[in-house]
Structure formats: structure tokens, C-alpha cells
Amino acid sequence: MGIEVNTKEGVYHARIDGDLTIYTAGEYRDVLLEKCNTHQDMELDLEQVTEMDTAGLQLLVALKKHLGEMGCDLRLPNPGKTVREVLEFTRLADEFSVDKGEERP
Amino acid sequence: MNSPEQTFLEEAVELLADLESALLELEDQPENTDSVGRAFRAMHTIKGSGSMFGFDKLSAFTHHLENAFHQVRSGDLMVTKELINIALDSGDHIRDLLDDKDLSPGLEAEGEALLARLGDLLPGEALGSVAAIKTKPVVKAIGSSTADATYRIRIVPSRNTWTHGLDPLPVLRELAALGLCHITTLTDETPTLAELDTESCHLGWDLILTTEQDRNTIDDIFIFVQDNWSPSVEAIDQDGQWTEAADEKPVGEILVDRGDATPEQVEEALARQRFTGEILSATGKVPPEKVKAALAEQQVVRKARQERQAKEGAANVKVPAEKLDTLMDLVGELVIAQARLDQSAGTLLDNGLTSVAEEIERLTTELRDNTLGLRMLPIGTTFARFRRLVRDLSNELGKEIELVTEGAETELDKTVIDRLSDPLVHLIRNSIDHGIERPAAREATGKPRQGTVHLSAIHSESHVVIQIQDDGAGLNAEAIRAKAIERGILTEKSDPSPEEIYNLVFDAGFSTAKTVSNVSGRGVGMDVVKRSIESLRGKVRIDSEGGKGSTVTVELPLTMAIIEGLLVQVGEERYVLPLSLVEECIELSADHAGQSKGNRLIEVRGELVPYLRLREWFGLQGKPPPIEQIVVTRLGDTRFGFTVDEVIGQHQTVIKALGKFYEGVKGLSGATILGDGSVALILDAPKVVQYLTTKTETVH
Numbered sequence: 149m150g151i152e153v154n155t156k157e158g159v160y161h162a163r164i165d166g167d168l169t170i171y172t173a174g175e176y177r178d179v180l181l182e183k184c185n186t187h188q189d190m191e192l193d194l195e196q197v198t199e200m201d202t203a204g205l206q207l208l209v210a211l212k213k214h215l216g217e218m219g220c221d222l223r224l225p226n227p228g229k230t231v232r233e234v235l236e237f238t239r240l241a242d243e244f245s246v247d248k249g250e251e252r253p
Numbered sequence: 254m255n256s257p258e259q260t261f262l263e264e265a266v267e268l269l270a271d272l273e274s275a276l277l278e279l280e281d282q283p284e285n286t287d288s289v290g291r292a293f294r295a296m297h298t299i300k301g302s303g304s305m306f307g308f309d310k311l312s313a314f315t316h317h318l319e320n321a322f323h324q325v326r327s328g329d330l331m332v333t334k335e336l337i338n339i340a341l342d343s344g345d346h347i348r349d350l351l352d353d354k355d356l357s358p359g360l361e362a363e364g365e366a367l368l369a370r371l372g373d374l375l376p377g378e379a380l381g382s383v384a385a386i387k388t389k390p391v392v393k394a395i396g397s398s399t400a401d402a403t404y405r406i407r408i409v410p411s412r413n414t415w416t417h418g419l420d421p422l423p424v425l426r427e428l429a430a431l432g433l434c435h436i437t438t439l440t441d442e443t444p445t446l447a448e449l450d451t452e453s454c455h456l457g458w459d460l461i462l463t464t465e466q467d468r469n470t471i472d473d474i475f476i477f478v479q480d481n482w483s484p485s486v487e488a489i490d491q492d493g494q495w496t497e498a499a500d501e502k503p504v505g506e507i508l509v510d511r512g513d514a515t516p517e518q519v520e521e522a523l524a525r526q527r528f529t530g531e532i533l534s535a536t537g538k539v540p541p542e543k544v545k546a547a548l549a550e551q552q553v554v555r556k557a558r559q560e561r562q563a564k565e566g567a568a569n570v571k572v573p574a575e576k577l578d579t580l581m582d583l584v585g586e587l588v589i590a591q592a593r594l595d596q597s598a599g600t601l602l603d604n605g606l607t608s609v610a611e612e613i614e615r616l617t618t619e620l621r622d623n624t625l626g627l628r629m630l631p632i633g634t635t636f637a638r639f640r641r642l643v644r645d646l647s648n649e650l651g652k653e654i655e656l657v658t659e660g661a662e663t664e665l666d667k668t669v670i671d672r673l674s675d676p677l678v679h680l681i682r683n684s685i686d687h688g689i690e691r692p693a694a695r696e697a698t699g700k701p702r703q704g705t706v707h708l709s710a711i712h713s714e715s716h717v718v719i720q721i722q723d724d725g726a727g728l729n730a731e732a733i734r735a736k737a738i739e740r741g742i743l744t745e746k747s748d749p750s751p752e753e754i755y756n757l758v759f760d761a762g763f764s765t766a767k768t769v770s771n772v773s774g775r776g777v778g779m780d781v782v783k784r785s786i787e788s789l790r791g792k793v794r795i796d797s798e799g800g801k802g803s804t805v806t807v808e809l810p811l812t813m814a815i816i817e818g819l820l821v822q823v824g825e826e827r828y829v830l831p832l833s834l835v836e837e838c839i840e841l842s843a844d845h846a847g848q849s850k851g852n853r854l855i856e857v858r859g860e861l862v863p864y865l866r867l868r869e870w871f872g873l874q875g876k877p878p879p880i881e882q883i884v885v886t887r888l889g890d891t892r893f894g895f896t897v898d899e900v901i902g903q904h905q906t907v908i909k910a911l912g913k914f915y916e917g918v919k920g921l922s923g924a925t926i927l928g929d930g931s932v933a934l935i936l937d938a939p940k941v942v943q944y945l946t947t948k949t950e951t952v953h
Contacts, residue, residue, distance in 0.1 A: 211446055
């Protein structure tokens with residue numbers, strides 16, 4: 149369980165494992181807010197997220213807006229089953245540019 | 254014809270089956286909200302339609318059950334084994350009520366007892382008796398069908414919804430499960446990260462839901478969030494009657510309807526003569542998501558209209574089985590007649606006739622495939638019934654047993670499935686009663702506490718093989734032998750193989766159970782099973798390993814099947830090999846063939862393939878032609894060849910079963926009538942090979 153944010157080649161590489169729910173949204177928001185303040189795109193790896201509720205979804209939306217304000221992208225290259233399912237169900241998959249069904253090996 | 258009440262009864266039975274299956278799932282996974290939802294919906298629908306057709310007592314009873322599951326949904330009532338037991342028993346009671354509208358005293362007492370048990374589980378409430386319930390009057394015109402209706406639903410949860418433990422996602426899923434649902438997530442109110450209060454919900458959803466379910470069902474889903482969320486549900490198309498809201502509206506109008514834009518804004522946008530939605534969102538007057546949602550609505554409505562027109566006819570039709578039988582017979586005859594037409598067309602060599610004949614062949618093939626498909630049902634429906642059986646039985650006997658099924662999609666003719674049901678039930682009961690030991694006994698012998706009954710079905714060319722395998726105690730060969738001697742079936746001196754001993758259990762009057770239990774009866778079972786299966790022209794056998802378990806194998810032919818065959822000539826006779834098995838045909842010259850009888854080998858691209866001379870197999874007179882053909886078949890992993898005089902060609906083969914007289918003949922799975930009226934025997938290639946590999950001489 150947890151969140152990790154690094155910078156590599158001018159892009160934020162972040163990763164969330166485990167729960168992305170109301171129980172962890174607060175903590176993750178603080179971390180993201182603290183670490184992501186420069187003009188950089190972000191690639192967020194959500195493959196290991198095992199549970200996601202609307203609080204988690206809201207966090208992703210807020211994060212996208214945050215980056216958007218700085219003119220930057222949020223990309224979800226590898227959403228994993230849980231996150232993909234929620235995004236597809238709520239029809240936000242396009243918003244987050246999640247392509248259909250391609251998982252990285 | 255079918256009165257509406259008849260339809261209600263049929264559907265109620267289906268709903269009860271659905272309920273049962275949901276309850277069984279729930280028992281395995283008590284946290285599964287989908288199963289709770291399914292169970293609840295089944296109850297709700299039964300309650301509603303019950304009262305509509307005058308089944309008041311049934312409706313009242315179901316109402317209590319439904320209430321209990323309300324509480325499960327809200328988390329006030331835990332799913333326990335006792336609850337599932339009561340619910341399953343209640344399902345049975347409802348089924349009884351379907352037959353007994355007016356509630357005989359016995360039935361009434363049963364109902365009261367169930368409600369009492371239910372009442373004990375519920376926190377704090379006393380349930381009224383069945384008679385005292387006031388059901389909600391369902392206002393629906395008789396004769397109205399449950400047609401699709403489309404609703405526009407907007408959900409904006411309260412900010413503090415999460416604090417109240419209400420997550421929107423499950424509710425959305427429940428709504429979506431009601432039918433065809435288009436969801437748009439509204440994120441315009443969601444703050445950016447810096448301003449976000451992670452415990453406060455700033456998301457909303459617009460849904461366009463097209464469903465058969467009535468408005469009550471939708472409202473029910475909001476029952477616990479009604480006050481908190483104030484969801485808005487508006488019908489935009491109902492009962493085929495398009496409300497004014499649903500005429501294909503311009504996006505601007507939809508936005509105004511929803512309160513997302515003012516008429517002035519729309520007018521202004523229109524004045525610029527571009528797509529209203531585009532302008533409104535581009536100028537930031539209306540948040541893009543709201544425009545998107547309105548567009549979605551427009552699209553859904555448009556699409557639904559089109560589908561509505563197409564859909565008017567499409568539905569399921571219930572057809573009496575005999576009509577299907579007649580149809581099947583006719584199709585079979587047609588196929589045979591078409592073959593004759595083919596032949597005649599071939600001889601006459603008239604172009605016009607040939608092309609018509611080809612067309613007819615194409616149509617006949619399609620007709621054949623479709624008709625065959627009509628009668629075939631997946632055996633999975635039968636398998637599903639068994640879950641309840643296994644569960645109840647294991648509980649009754651104090652054993653722990655899991656039912657594993659495989660091949661539920663295997664299709665069988667409907668009559669076969671119907672008649673197979675009882676024998677299978679008996680075989681399973683047997684495994685559970687006599688086969689699988691009590692948990693303690695199992696542990697003592699190092700087995701896992703839980704026993705397994707493995708039920709599988711698989712297709713193999715013209716047969717379906719169904720197996721019931723258990724990991725129980727197996728058969729006791731000694732006990733069987735002793736019993737057989739006692740009954741005079743065997744003599745002291747006879748020395749049958751273990752396999753033959755095991756299969757003695759199918760003899761009439763055989764039962765080695767020390768206690769004749771309620772469950773499996775007096776041993777009248779197994780021989781009846783055998784007779785039932787034989788009446789379907791099938792075979793059944795049992796195999797066992799002491800201490801490890803038993804396997805019952807049922808083999809059923811797909812009679813009246815029509816297969817693609819390869820027609821071959823041997824001497825004066827013609828035979829058919831199933832085309833699905835055939836890989837290739839190669840030549841066999843006379844010098845290679847040699848003189849001796851028996852199996853031979855030929856090299857095919859580096860691999861040695863054994864072959865059989867059908868001429869010898871069937872003992873046909875006359876000399877073979879100088880060049881013969883070997884039809885190489887693939888049977889499982891191995892290849893095997895059959896030598897024939899000539900390969901005539903592909904032939905649509907209507908399988909007719911051989912008469913009783915010929916049943917014992919090895920290597921034939923039936924016969925067919927050719928275009929010229931003569932008979933060709935159908936070779937059962939796998940059986941032939943099997944026979945050859947277990948015996949050393951070829952015998953006819």
C-alpha cells in the first residue's frame with residue numbers, strides 16, 4: 149500500500165499500490181500536492197491498485213485538473229484491472245486517455 | 254392460448270430459479286452485493302407480479318422476505334447460513350404457493366413458521382402475520398406489457414455522502430444492471446487538488462437508462478439515499494409512448510430542460526449558427542461535461558428509437574417440443590431428398606438444373622444447421638439444478654461436499670436433457686450418499702475434509718460423454734461379489750474382472766448399502782438409471798478405485814444428428830467416415846499392400862501411420878483394385894488409416910440409428926440412406942481403433 153512520486157527526464161513518475169479509496173485519498177493528496185508543483189507531465193502507474201471507490205476517482209479527477217492548470221498532462225499508461233474497470237464504467241476512460249484493453253506485459 | 258396468468262407462472266418459476274442461484278452464490282460469498290441485488294430483485298418482481306395476478310397471499314409472504322433483504326442491502330442484517338436456509342425454504346414455499354392460490358391451512362402454517370424464523374433474525378422487529386400485510390397496490394393496466402422505458406437520471410450525491418457510508422459507485426452499478434445504461438460523469442464541480450477536501454464528494458452523474466424494469470424498481474435502488482442525494486428520475490420515453498421530452502431534441506433544448514443552460518444562452522449560441530453544444534461549452538457558459546451529457550442523451554434517444562422499431566418483433570417464442578420434432582423429421586427427409594436431387598442433376602448434366610440443385614444444397618445445409626440448433630440446449634441448465642441438490646444433501650448427511658462442473662456449454666437435444674435429468678440426479682445422490690465419506694472419516698484416511706463431486710460433459714463426434722466423478726470411498730469389489738453370489742448372479746467359481754464386478758451394481762435388485770437410507774432408496778435406483786440411459790440409446794458404466802473414488806461414465810449418441818461425412822467405396826458396399834476426423838487421403842499401390850491380413854503401417858511424411866484394410870475388416874469378397882486409397886484420420890493424438898477402394902466424396906449424412914439387432918456390432922455408429930436409396934454404414938473410427946488395440950486378432 150502506498151504512493152511513490154519520482155521525477156525522471158522531466159516527467160513525474162508516480163505509482164499507487166493497494167487501496168485508492170476514501171481511506172487513502174487524503175494522504176495521497178497531500179503527497180501529490182507537496183511533490184507535484186513544477187511544470188511537468190505525469191505518468192501515473194495504477195496497475196497495483198486493488199480497490200477504488202468514488203473518493204479515489206475524485207482524487208484522479210482533481211489531480212488531472214491540478215496538472216491541467218499548469219498546462220500539463222496526466223497519463224495512465226497502465227491502469228490495471230481495478231482502475232480500468234471503474235474508469236470504463238463511469239465513462240471517464242477517454243478523459244484519461246485509457247486505451248481499450250491493452251495491458252503492458 | 255397462453256393466458257397472462259400462465260405466463261406469470263412460467264416467469265415466476267424462472268425467477269425462483271434465479272433467486273435460488275443467487276442465494277447459493279451468496280452463501281459462498283456473503284459479501285457479494287451483486288448476489289444480494291439479484292435475490293432482492295427476484296423477490297421484488299415476484300411480489301409485484303404476484304399481486305397483479307391475484308396471488309395476494311404469495312405477494313404478502315414475499316413482501317416479508319423482500320424486507321429482510323432490504324436490510325441486508327443496507328447492511329443492517331448479516332448474511333448467515335440460517336438466513337440463506339430460510340430464504341431457500343421460502344423460495345420453495347413460494348413455489349408451493351404458485352400451485353395453491355388460496356392457501357390451504359397446511360401451507361399457511363408452513364408460511365407462518367418461516368416468517369417466525371425470519372423474524373428471529375431481524376433486528377428488533379416483529380413481523381405481522383401473512384394475513385395482516387398491506388401490499389402496495391400495483392397500478393398497471395391488464396394486458397400492458399413490460400416494454401422498455403427510458404429514463405433520464407441525475408445523481409448528485411450530497412457532499413457528506415461518504416461520511417454516511419454511502420458510496421455512489423455500487424448504486425450506479427445497480428442502476429446500470431437494470432438495462433442499457435449510458436453514464437456520464439460530471440466533474441465540473443470537482444475542485445483541483447489544492448482545494449480538494451478528500452472526504453467531501455464533488456462528483457455527479459447523468460444516466461440515460463433504458464430498462465424493462467418499472468419505475469418502482471429504479472426508485473427502490475435509491476431507497477436509502479433518497480433523502481441524502483435527491484436523485485432526479487425522469488421518464489423520457491415510456492411504453493412506446495414518447496413523452497414530449499423525448500422527441501429528438503436539439504441539444505440546446507435538452508440543456509435547458511435539465512436546467513444546465515438558460516434559454517437566453519441557447520438562443521445566443523444558436524444565433525451564431527454553429528452546433529449549440531459546441532458554442533456553449535467553448536464559451537465556458539456551460540461546463541463541457543454537461544454538454545457532453547446532453548449530447549449523450551440525444552444520441553441514446555435516437556438510437557433507442559431505431560432499435561425500438563427493429564425490436565418490435567424480436568423476442569423469444571415458446572414452441573411445443575413436438576413441433577420441433579416434426580420439423581426435425583422433415584428436415585432429415587429433405588436432406589435425403591436433396592441428395593437424390595444432387596445425384597439426378599449430376600447425371601442429367603443440365604446447367605440450369607445443376608445450378609438450382611447447388612442452390613438447394615446450400616439452403617438445405619443452412620436449414621439443417623439452424624434446425625439442429627433449435628433443439629439443442631446447453632446442459633448447463635441441468636447442471637445448475639444440481640447445486641441445490643448437493644448442498645441440501647450434504648447438509649442433511651453431515652458431509653462437506655463441493656460440486657465442480659465442467660462443460661456446461663455442451664449442447665444436447667432437449668428431449669435427451671429432459672430424460673437425462675432424473676438418472677443424473679440419482680447418480681449424484683449415490684455419490685454423495687454412498688461414495689463420499691463423512692469429514693471425520695475422510696480426515697482419518699488423509700483426505701481433505703471436503704469431498705468433491707466432479708460433473709463434466711464433453712462432445713466427441715457423434716457422442717456426448719457425461720462423467721460423474723467422486724473422490725469418495727470407491728466401490729467395494731468384495732462386497733459386491735459376495736452379494737452377487739448371494740443373489741445368484743455370480744457363481745463361486747466365476748472370476749470376473751474388477752470392472753465387470755463394479756458394473757454389477759446396475760443389476761436389478763442390487764444394493765450393498767448397509768442402511769437403506771432415505772436418500773438413495775432400496776437399490777432400485779441403479780438399474781432404473783441404466784434402463785433410462787439405454788432408452789436414450791446410451792451406455793453407462795462405472796469404474797472405481799477402492800478408497801480413492803468412483804467414476805460413472807454416461808455415453809449418449811446424438812441420434813438424428815446430421816454430420817458431414819466422407820463417402821467411400823469398398824467392394825460393392827459404401828461406407829461413411831465422419832469428415833471431421835479425416836486429415837488426408839493417400840494412395841496405396843498393390844505391391845505395397847502385400848498379402849497378409851491384419852494391421853499394416855505406411856509412411857506419411859516421415860511418420861508411420863498404421864492402417865486397417867476395411868475390405869478385410871468387413872470380410873468382403875472380391876479383389877481390391879490395383880490402386881487403393883487410404884483415408885488417414887486423426888483420432889485424438891494419433892493417426893490411423895482406413896484402406897478403401899475409392900473415395901467418392903463429401904456427403905451430408907443423416908445418421909439413422911441401427912436397429913436393436915445390430916447394436917452389438919463393433920465399429921459402427923449408425924447408417925444412412927444415400928441418394929440412390931441404398932444404405933451406407935457409418936464407421937465409428939475411434940471405436941474401431943480402440944477395439945483393435947485391445948484385441949490381438951481382427952474379428953468380425
